[in-house]
Amino acid sequence: MNKVQKRTKIVATLGPASAPKEILTSLIEKGVDVCRLNFSHGSQEDHLKVIHTIREINEEYSLNIGILADLQGPKIRIGKMKEGGALLQNGHILEITTHELIGDENKIYITYQTFPKDVTKGEIILLDDGKLQLEVLDTNRLDTVTCRVIHGGILTSRKGVNLPNTKVSIPSLTEEDLSNLNFVLDSDVEWIGMSFVRTADDIYELKKIIAERGKDARVIAKIEKPEAIQNIDSIIEATDGIMVARGDLGVEIPMEQVPVLQKLIVKKCRDAAKPVIIATQMLESMITTPRPTRAEVNDVANSVLDGADAVMLSGETSVGEFPEIVIETMTKIVKNIEESSYPYFSARKPGTNPETSIPDSICASSVYLAQQVNAKAIVAMTSSGYTAFEIASHRPNADIHTFTSNKALLNTLSLLWGVKGFFYDGEESTDASIADINGQLKDKGLIASGELVVNTASIPIAEKGRTNMIKVSVIK
Secondary structure, eight states: OOOOSSSEEEEOOTTTTTSSSSHHHHHHTTEEEEEEEEEEOOOOOOOEEEEEEEEHHHHOOOOOEEEEEOOOOOOOEBOOOOOOOOOEEEOOOEEEEEEEEOOOOSSESSSOOHHHHHHHOOEEEEEEETTTEEEEEESSSSSEEEEEEOOOEEEEOOOOOEOOOOOOOSSOHHHHHHHHHHHHHHTOSEEEETTOOOSSHHHHHHHHHHHHHTTTEEEEEESSSHHHHHHHHHHHSSSSSSEEHHHHHHHHGGGGHHHHHHHHHHHHHHHHHHOOEEESSSSSGGTOOOOOOHHHHHHHHHHHHHOOOOEEEEEHHHHHHOHHHHHHHHHHHHHHHHTTTTTTOOOOOOOOOOGHHHHHHHHHHHHHHHHHHHEEEEEEOOOHHHHHHHHTTTOOOSEEEEEEOOOHHHGGGGTTTTTEEEOOOSSSHHHHHHHHHHHHHHHHTSSSTTOOOEEEEEEEEEGGGOOEEEEEEOOO
């Protein structure tokens, strides 16, 4: 397979349109780097088949495609509505109950059992991604909330509910989430997405479960609640990566704030050397048409220019009519920006952790050296992956080639901007290992005679300690 090479990674949500092996193989060849499994849809059996397919493709083509298992989280929905839905008219009084029933114009069921206790008079309720808006008039704090319809429309079954003003008491991991979490940990997925994160404690709770299972999965915190914005610094510190989930975020907060918040979060993540994904409605129109809107093209391009590690597709690849054309389109946009306008070597704030000051300085120096000597590549040896995260966060123009003896790490690195991972388990002297690795890269056609590369490693190499060495090599 001659996989398209680019620096900004593409995360594709898999579903009926993209799960068959021949289609998924084509999507990967055209630019997909990480496959997202959305646990808001599909059974565990369905997802297991897809996991096996991804692993088969990795084995067959010597690839390192990662898997992001996205837990549904405490998504609040209304229940079933009468056939054809109900027309909620402006000014109409409506009751929301926690007793299950078939909804109509006068009363609807909500899955959130403590809803009457958590809401207060005057708060806003948004239905169906904000298309319908209600105002709370009264609550009996037991099982019923009375509302007035502010902006009405047709309400159909199982639509989502957003509560931008309400302090929601639902736990971040539901019983369904815990079941799905154990399932994906059994399958050794690399990344786990946590939905509706509100505080850093949500992340620590998930990480504790992962650690107790003895697994190495890393956590992506999905930013889609006002509380998450308020706690963004502590959440970034706690998590392994961030997803700017602009769908729910743009409903929960004023939508005009989202573009600036996107740029702010990307910068904070780069400063912390944490990967950041921009998600939701990137090429939404391509679910049903083979060409994107000009606004969508600009949106993808601006996300790349902002410095995101990855851009993500949802319905476009999971249920859309043109998944292969979607990936081709996104890849074209990404590559054009990277080849013409990308702000390489963009400044980032240095880390302040005294325990990692030496490896952080080595990584920053390797990027500076690569720029000064016009190196073709930065070649890093790592056991934990820390060096790859750090170097990638500086966004160097030089290629980033990462060698590790930790096979499980290779798929994890597939999410990081610009990083290509390779397996290497040699433990000769540092000089011999560097020569060996550089030789392998030359054999693969990734570097050529006469080119310069910047090598980083740990001395002594057998101890697999923190990066403490940097070297400029001329390829012979």
